[in-house]
Amino acid sequence: KKLIIINGPNLNLLGKREPAIYGSLSFTDFLEEIKQKYSNNEIDYFQSNIEGEIINKLQEVGFSYDGIILNAAAYTHTSVGIGDAIKAIETPVVEVHISNTYAREEFRHQSYISPNAKGVILGFGLQSYELAIQSFQL
Numbered sequence: 001k002k003l004i005i006i007n008g009p010n011l012n013l014l015g016k017r018e019p020a021i022y023g024s025l026s027f028t029d030f031l032e033e034i035k036q037k038y039s040n041n042e043i044d045y046f047q048s049n050i051e052g053e054i055i056n057k058l059q060e061v062g063f064s065y066d067g068i069i070l071n072a073a074a075y076t077h078t079s080v081g082i083g084d085a086i087k088a089i090e091t092p093v094v095e096v097h098i099s100n101t102y103a104r105e106e107f108r109h110q111s112y113i114s115p116n117a118k119g120v121i122l123g124f125g126l127q128s129y130e131l132a133i134q135s136f137q138l
């Protein structure tokens, strides 16, 4: 399968950022592991701290890829634009979060991604991404 992981704001700091919540492994190290483990898939990666760049990427891949794994990070809770982009494209989107957002602050309980996603995986640390990749192997 041709898949892409899209990470939103501050996820470039994984490994350094609040390790008690998000773990101490950097995303690039994790990505290398996962690419090897699922080497029968093409797994692309894109990260941006900028909302419009995430929308541009969704539009760019959203008519040709088999699956999108999206952690929109803080934009999950604010971005009507990203929600609309998911509605506009054809490729199914699986929403992932490292932390269990429902066990955290109230403002993290709202998602503009979930109503438009194929499914949602959250709370399993970086393994949330792996479970999302597995969901596209079914």
Ligand code: DQA
Pocket: 009, 010, 011, 071, 072, 073, 074, 075, 076, 096, 097, 098, 099, 100, 101, 108
């Ligand atoms: C997050 C959860 C969001 O609430 C937060 O803003 C993030 C990361 C997660 O993966 O747990 O930046 O998406």
